[in-house]
């Protein structure tokens with residue numbers, strides 16, 4: 912089901928859909944990047960990056976400890 916709004920460019924009928932809206936009069940087009948599915952994907956990717964960063968931190972700490980043991 913489409914919601915109809917006024918087109919900000921030509922004042923005509925703007926057809927608003929779930930992921931984008933468009934105007935049939937002047938071909939004005941809008942994307943909705945705040946779509947919850949896209950936000951979830953972004954949050955997942957950021958969480959994965961944080962986990963891999965923490966793993967690198969732990970590995971470098973273990974290596975440093977081993978070096979100290981070798982010296983002593």
Ligand SMILES: [Zn+2]
Pocket residue numbers: 918919920921922923924934935936937938939
């Ligand atoms: Zn328009």
